[in-house]
Every structure is written in C-alpha cells, then in structure tokens.
Amino acid sequence: MKVALNTQIFLGAVFGVALGMGFAKLGPDAALSKQGIYVCGLLSTLFMDLLKMVLVPLVFTSIAVGVANLRMHGQLHRVWLSTLVFFMVSMALAILLGVAAANIFEPGKGLNLDLFNNAVPNFAAKQMSFAQFVASFLHGLFVNPFAALAQANILAIVMFALLLGIALVVGGDRYRNILLLLQEGLELMLRLVGWIMRLAPLGIMALLAQLLATQNLALLSSLAEFVAVVIGTTLLHGLVVLPLLLGIVAKVSPLKFFLGAREALITAFATSSSSATLPVTLRCVEQHLHVKPGIAGFVVPLGATVNMDGTALYEAAAALFVANLAGIELDLAQQLIVCFTTMIAAMGAPGIPSAGMVTMMMVLQSVGLPTEAIAILLPMDRILDTVRTMVNVEGDMVGCLVVQRLTDR
Numbered sequence: 001m002k003v004a005l006n007t008q009i010f011l012g013a014v015f016g017v018a019l020g021m022g023f024a025k026l027g028p029d030a031a032l033s034k035q036g037i038y039v040c041g042l043l044s045t046l047f048m049d050l051l052k053m054v055l056v057p058l059v060f061t062s063i064a065v066g067v068a069n070l071r072m073h074g075q076l077h078r079v080w081l082s083t084l085v086f087f088m089v090s091m092a093l094a095i096l097l098g099v100a101a102a103n104i105f106e107p108g109k110g111l112n113l114d115l116f117n118n119a120v121p122n123f124a125a126k127q128m129s130f131a132q133f134v135a136s137f138l139h140g141l142f143v144n145p146f147a148a149l150a151q152a153n154i155l156a157i158v159m160f161a162l163l164l165g166i167a168l169v170v171g172g173d174r175y176r177n178i179l180l181l182l183q184e185g186l187e188l189m190l191r192l193v194g195w196i197m198r199l200a201p202l203g204i205m206a207l208l209a210q211l212l213a214t215q216n217l218a219l220l221s222s223l224a225e226f227v228a229v230v231i232g233t234t235l236l237h238g239l240v241v242l243p244l245l246l247g248i249v250a251k252v253s254p255l256k257f258f259l260g261a262r263e264a265l266i267t268a269f270a271t272s273s274s275s276a277t278l279p280v281t282l283r284c285v286e287q288h289l290h291v292k293p294g295i296a297g298f299v300v301p302l303g304a305t306v307n308m309d310g311t312a313l314y315e316a317a318a319a320l321f322v323a324n325l326a327g328i329e330l331d332l333a334q335q336l337i338v339c340f341t342t343m344i345a346a347m348g349a350p351g352i353p354s355a356g357m358v359t360m361m362m363v364l365q366s367v368g369l370p371t372e373a374i375a376i377l378l379p380m381d382r383i384l385d386t387v388r389t390m391v392n393v394e395g396d397m398v399g400c401l402v403v404q405r406l407t408d409r
Contacts, residue, residue: 005197012201013208013379020212028213037213040206047203048372050196051361054189056152059362060161061186063344066305067165068179082406083299086399087307090245091346094237094391095339098313101233102320107226109324154366155337158344200378207375226321227380231387233317234310238391242309242398250401252289260288261397268393272385274304277393284397291400299403303396310388310395312346315363322364322373334367341366 003011019040023033141159148156168175168182243254258265264281271277281300285291319338323330330338345359361371 008201012205016205016208019209023213040210043202043206047199054192055361058189060157061182063161064165065182065186068168078407082403086402090309090395091312091343093241094309094313095316095342097233097237098317101229102317105229107229108222108321154362204375230314230317230384234313234387234391238394246398250405252401264393265390268390269386272389274392278304285400291404295404296400299400300396303399306347307395308346308392310391312342314388316342318377319363322369326370337367
C-alpha cells in the first residue's frame with residue numbers, strides 16, 4: 001500500500017519532534033545527541049540545497065509560461081482585462097489583511113530560534129525613506145537577466161519572466177517554439193521537484209529534530225498562535241471581504257452566493273485542490289449562480305491557476321512569522337517587497353503542493369529571510385491548505401459574477 005506524500009511528511013514531522021525532544025532530554029553534551037544533531041544537520045542541509053537548486057529555474061519557467069498562456073482574444077478583451085484586474089485587487093486585499101494580522105498579533109515574536117542565528121548577520125536591514133525605497137526597488141527590478149539568474153536575484157528574475165511572458169503573448173505564433181521550450185523546461189523542473197520531494201519526509205524530520213533539540217516547547221505554542229491567526233484572517237477574507245466585493249460590484253446577495261457555491265466550497269475544503277474542484281466550480285457558477293458559459297469557461301480555469309487569495313494571504317503572513325522567529329524586524333519597505341513577491345508567487349505557482357513550498361522559499365528569499373523555516377511551516381500546511389483552497393475557489397466564483405456584471409454594462 002502506497003502512503004501519500006502528505007502522510008509521509010506528517011509522520012516525518014512527528015518522528016522529528018520526538019527525536020528532537022529525545023536529544024534535548026539527553027542534553028547537548030551527550031555523545032548520542034551530538035552525533036544525532038550532526039547527522040540531522042547533514043540531511044537537512046542536503047534537502048535545503050536541493051530545493052534551492054531548482055528554485056530559480058522553476059520560478060523563471062513557471063511565471064514566463066503562466067503569463068504566456070494568457071492569450072488575448074479580441075472578443076474576450078474586456079473579459080480578460082476585467083478578470084485580471086479583479087484577481088489583482090482581491091489578492092492585494094488578501095495580502096494586506098495577512099500582513100496587517102501578522103503585525104497586530106505578532107506570532108513568534110520574542111522566540112528567536114537558535115537555528116536561525118546565522119540569518120541575522122546575513123540580513124541587510126537597511127532603513128530608507130519611501131522615495132529611496134522606490135528608487136532602489138525599481139533599480140533592483142531591471143538588471144542583466146543572466147546576472148540575476150546566476151545570483152538568484154528573485155525580484156529581477158520575476159520581472160524578466162513577466163516581460164518575457166508578455167512578449168510571447170504579443171508575438172503569438174511567431175514565438176511558439178520558444179514557448180514550447182519553456183513549457184518543456186517547466187515540466188522538467190516539476191519532475192525534479194517531484195524527485196526532491198521524495199526526500200521531504202527525511203528533510204523535515206531532520207530539520208525539526210535539529211530545531212527542537214536546542215529549543216523549548218514555546219515554539220509549539222507560537223505555531224498554534226500562527227495557525228489561529230492564518231485561519232482567522234483567511235476566513236475573514238472569505239466571509240467578509242469577498243462578499244463585500246460581491247455585493248458592491250456585482251450586486252449579488254452573499255446568502256444567495258453561498259447557497260449556490262456550497263458544493264464547490266465543500267469539495268475544495270475536502271480535496272485542497274483548486275484544479276480537482278474545477279468541474280464542480282464550473283457547474284456551480286453556470287447552473288446555480290447563472291453565469292454565462294463563455295465567462296465561466298474563461299474565468300474559472302484561469303482563476304484555478306492565477307487567482308490564489310488564500311495562498312497569497314498565507315505566504316505574506318508566513319514571511320512575517322518567520323521574521324519574528326529569526327528575531328528580524330522588517331521595515332515598511334521590506335514588507336512592501338514581501339507583498340509584491342507574494343502576489344507574483346501566488347500567481348505563478350504551478351498547481352502542485354510541492355511547488356507551493358518552493359514559491360514560499362521565493363518569498364522568504366526576496367527579503368533575505370532563512371529558507372530553513374519551511375521545516376516549521378510544512379507540517380501544518382495540510383491543515384491550513386484546506387481553508388485557503390476553499391477561499392481560493394470562492395475568489396474564482398466571486399470573480400465570475402463580478403466580471404459578468406462589469407462586462408454587461
């Protein structure tokens with residue numbers, strides 16, 4: 001009987017916690033603890049280095065291909081434009097909500113994990129005025145793409161991939177060979193990620209064992225606080241923000257919407273997959289919410305790939321949570337970079353769970369936060385994924401109604 005990867009990661013996390021607490025009980029000077037922590041360090045470093053190896057090519061190919069697939073059709077130009085504007089607005093609101101909640105509740109504040117001590121000296125916290133930040137940010141976006149790829153300059157890579165994707169859209173069939181090459185490159189990267197993820201249970205076990213061997217149980221209470229903050233803000237976005245957009249723009253009652261959308265929302269919660277829920281989502285928006293098939297057929301498949309309100313909210317809040325754990329203060333400029341990178345990461349993430357972890361690394365790296373923190377985030381990801389996928393799907397259905405209203409005028 002084959003055990004699912006999520007189950008393997010959960011079991012790895014459980015064993016890692018037990019192993020780490022065992023080492024902590026023996027004491028850091030015990031020979032078994034020293035050898036165990038050393039081996040865990042080797043395994044965790046190998047796992048993290050493999051993920052960093054595929055980060056740059058995966059981010060580049062996924063964003064370039066994702067944008068290139070947004071083909072412009074003359075008769076759908078208004079639908080296309082309205083859809084992208086709504087997706088960007090709804091995700092921006094979700095990100096702002098996640099950042100605001102993380103700043104208000106400050107989960108992980110004051111914990112300062114020893115595992116991340118090396119991250120603080122490497123973190124260049126530079127205080128700048130807003131004008132200096134804008135100038136520096138824009139300057140950092142447009143650099144030599146080969147230098148950006150070699151130096152893993154994530155923001156510059158994202159910008160070049162976006163521009164390349166737009167050029168492929170405008171060029172159409174003229175550049176179909178380049179698009180095909182990028183698509184095959186993306187498929188190769190996803191295959192590599194799949195191989196690397198077979199080591200995830202061991203990597204997560206090693207990272208957590210190494211972490212808990214030197215930390216007290218205060219970490220577990222901080223994790224519970226973070227989970228509560230993320231679930232609370234995600235539900236707030238799904239039950240208040242999106243229904244408000246629906247009522248103001250589309251003039252549709254939230255009660256009528258939830259009655260018509262409940263099948264898709266329950267399926268999204270159970271499967272944790274926007275793609276798997278897609279047939280149910282289409283059925284709900286067309287038959288229950290009475291969206292035109294032409295609009296539903298465009299908005300829902302695109303939204304299942306691009307519109308990720310719940311994911312964007314989670315990744316923004318997670319970045320601030322990791323900063324708190326590492327004892328790093330993110331100023332306004334750095335939080336704005338997190339917001340921008342989170343939106344692009346959520347839009348460009350391939351539709352597989354393991355690739356979502358790689359885009360989380362992209363968000364952390366954009367402001368110099370320790371990528372080792374994914375060991376803490378991944379074990380609880382399955383719980384959070386159910387809620388955020390439900391909100392992702394809700395955003396797609398709200399988008400259908402909003403776009404239909406805007407294009408009917």
